[in-house]
Amino acid sequence: MNTRSHQQITPELRAWIVAQAQAGQPAEAVLQAMKASGWDEDVAIDAMESTLRAHLASQPATPVQPSAPAQPSVAAQSGEATQQPTGVPVPEPALSESPLYLDAGDRRVYVLQSMRNPRVVVFGNLLSDEECDALIEEARPRLARSLTVATKTGGEELNDDRTSNGMFFQRGESELLRRIEARLATLVNWPLENGEGLQVLQYRPGAEYKPHYDYFDPAEPGTPTILKRGGQRVATIILYLNEPERGGGTTFPDVQLEVAPKRGHGVFFSYDRAHPSTRSLHGGAPVLAGEKWIATKWLRERRFD
Incomplete structure (x- = not known):
């Protein structure tokens, strides 16, 4: 029935x-x-x-x-107290024929799970073990307490909801980064220049990132300043660089989904408007044992400089 x-x-x-x-x-x-x-x-x-x-x-x-x-x-x-934003084009992997694998240019990537609403795709074999190790080692000397974008001012700020250490690479700053960025752009059919620089995060035991949205809140006064560089965020790719002993999954509370942090795998999700109706609320569950390393790639509407 x-x-x-x-x-x-x-x-x-x-x-x-x-x-x-x-x-x-x-x-x-x-x-x-x-x-x-x-x-x-x-x-x-x-x-x-x-x-x-x-x-x-x-x-x-x-x-x-x-x-x-x-x-x-x-x-x-x-979204009924104010007019809901109009949806915009978003990145989208070539999944219309339900393939098991996708050609990402220099690497054959596995399609492990695909959800339409919200748009969430879990990929396997996205990075090699050597690439995971290299990203961690290049990031380690530059780690500091992670900041979040301060949408009230357009700057950055400490946030008690985010208890990781992190750093940002400039887009294309090394051969390793250029290779990975080109792979991701090919995988989700989005211009390479529309991507922010890769961010690497380290979560020690107890560290987490409570559920949040990655788009910038249009109601906040600092958002117009942020949007001058590339427009809104429209998609996120999280790359898992190691495997914590327990915990540390990526959670989507609206649909009760948790993606396990498997080394070399990644999760992609998109959001065509800055609105909760995208069901893109997500978080990093607390690490219960060991430590977790991830790299995050945010994709914008337009060229990000």
Whole structure:
């Protein structure tokens, strides 16, 4: 039986959703409450979005506001308090014919897993053991406490959610980097010059990066400054350079997916708009034993200089 086709969105449910939004309840909390009551997740999301769209259309002068500014409301997280951004073209591996392998120019890469929504692809054999070791050794002398982009100012800042050590390479600064960057550009069909420089991160036991989005929040005052260099981020590629003993996976909480940090493998995910509807929320789970090394490549809309 198709559960979704037998679940009706009633007036009582719509009234309850509006009440939760007006009370400033987080979208995830409302969604979890509906799922706990037996609602199919897709039906619940459709109900939230259609209800809030209709409510806001009927009251254009009084949009729903959260009661606590630090906690986005259902309306804000579902994109109904403001116009949802228009989607843009994003990188995309050649997976239309469900291949087991892809030609990345100088290397045959394995397709291990592919998800459409969110767009997540897990690749194997993306880097050789020698390339993993070389990236770690080139990065090690330049490590410092990792910073995050400060979207309020356009600069960088320390963030308690990110407890790794890291560094950035300039794009193309060595033969090793040029080879890997060309491989990634070929693999996901995106111009090499649209990529940021590779970032290498080291996570020791207990280190993590709590769930976050990689795109730049359009509502933050520093975002226009950031976007002058290449536009928005539209995709991420995470490369696993070693294997922690336990923990350290890449998590996608919206779809309850965890990608294991297997040496030489990588995970690609894209997001065609700066909005939670992309379901691109992700994080680095705590390392429970050993240490984890990864390299991250962010891809922009346009040339990044």
